[in-house]
Amino acid sequence: MATPSPADYAPIEQGSFWLPKAGSTIARTIDMGWDVALWVSVVFFFLVAIPVVIFAFRFKRKHNSELPPPTGHNTPLEIAWSVIPLAIVMGCFLVGFKGFLDASVAPADSYEIKVTGQKWLWTFFYPNDYVSPGELRIPAGRPIKLTMSSKDVIHSFWVPEFRTKQDVVPGMYTGQWFTALPSLLEDTSKLEKDEKGYMVRRLTVECTEYCGKDHSMMLAHLVVMKEDDFNKWLEGEATGGGPPEQLGEKLFTKNNCNTCHSLTDKPSPGGGPAFKGIMGRQEKLTSGETVTVDDAYIKESILQPTAKVVAGFPPIMPPYQGQLNDKQIEALIAYLKTLK
Numbered sequence: 001m002a003t004p005s006p007a008d009y010a011p012i013e014q015g016s017f018w019l020p021k022a023g024s025t026i027a028r029t030i031d032m033g034w035d036v037a038l039w040v041s042v043v044f045f046f047l048v049a050i051p052v053v054i055f056a057f058r059f060k061r062k063h064n065s066e067l068p069p070p071t072g073h074n075t076p077l078e079i080a081w082s083v084i085p086l087a088i089v090m091g092c093f094l095v096g097f098k099g100f101l102d103a104s105v106a107p108a109d110s111y112e113i114k115v116t117g118q119k120w121l122w123t124f125f126y127p128n129d130y131v132s133p134g135e136l137r138i139p140a141g142r143p144i145k146l147t148m149s150s151k152d153v154i155h156s157f158w159v160p161e162f163r164t165k166q167d168v169v170p171g172m173y174t175g176q177w178f179t180a181l182p183s184l185l186e187d188t189s190k191l192e193k194d195e196k197g198y199m200v201r202r203l204t205v206e207c208t209e210y211c212g213k214d215h216s217m218m219l220a221h222l223v224v225m226k227e228d229d230f231n232k233w234l235e236g237e238a239t240g241g242g243p244p245e246q247l248g249e250k251l252f253t254k255n256n257c258n259t260c261h262s263l264t265d266k267p268s269p270g271g272g273p274a275f276k277g278i279m280g281r282q283e284k285l286t287s288g289e290t291v292t293v294d295d296a297y298i299k300e301s302i303l304q305p306t307a308k309v310v311a312g313f314p315p316i317m318p319p320y321q322g323q324l325n326d327k328q329i330e331a332l333i334a335y336l337k338t339l340k
């Protein structure tokens, strides 16, 4: 099982030179604000730059020539170059302000998903207590409201196709909302069959605020599916299905456990104990005590990793308290028991 690399995530489909193809209802308003500002700037750049170059040659002072008399005021011209730019800037402001208001207020019937960012993982909490590390599944055509917070430093949640971007800050909640366009599911060449057989469109959530060593790896899968499929999927995930060790194996990768814990008997360079034959093993701790690895020790080490650290390893594992429910922890333990 290899660590996921950025290449495993959905590529960004090129919509224009600047941005990928719009994938949410709000994207058009935001693109319009961008386009207006861009083209106004382009026009005025040439309107200024071309005369500057021409005048530099045309009105170059000849050697020993007299300075021309200074030019006086031209009131109509001065009013024109004050009022016209003011009107243009106000036009840009109105376009931007409308986009800002649209992006700020989520529709009342939004489906709310809680998000936490931590170094270097996104975790998603659904209203039915389903917890999903590393993957956000949403139905197309329905407004989704994210309520986000960070467990450590400032991260920023960005889906380029949706054009919405918001910092995720420790100690406070920030939010964003979007409705994925149903047209994302129309181009069948872009759809993929997921492990449960649903046809889905995969996009990528990126962290867009520098947050440490693995900032560039802090990606999450964004899976867009039909609303009916989404409802069926959510029910299936919430009530389980399949043996726990199978769920545990998936969670092991989704939570990036494999970044630091190898499945062989050699510790991985990521810095955690190796997991082959882990259950029942005697481990020496940094405190000098010895523990036998059992269900209780694994559970404690997932929730509060620094409580009992194995000697020779740095205490760098992030706590998963509140990130995994009991069922998911049991599934991980069941999976570890299969690593003989």
Ligand code: CUA
Pocket (backbone or CB within 6 Å): 117, 118, 119, 120, 154, 155, 156, 207, 208, 209, 210, 211, 212, 215, 216, 218
């Ligand atoms: Cu989290 Cu960058």
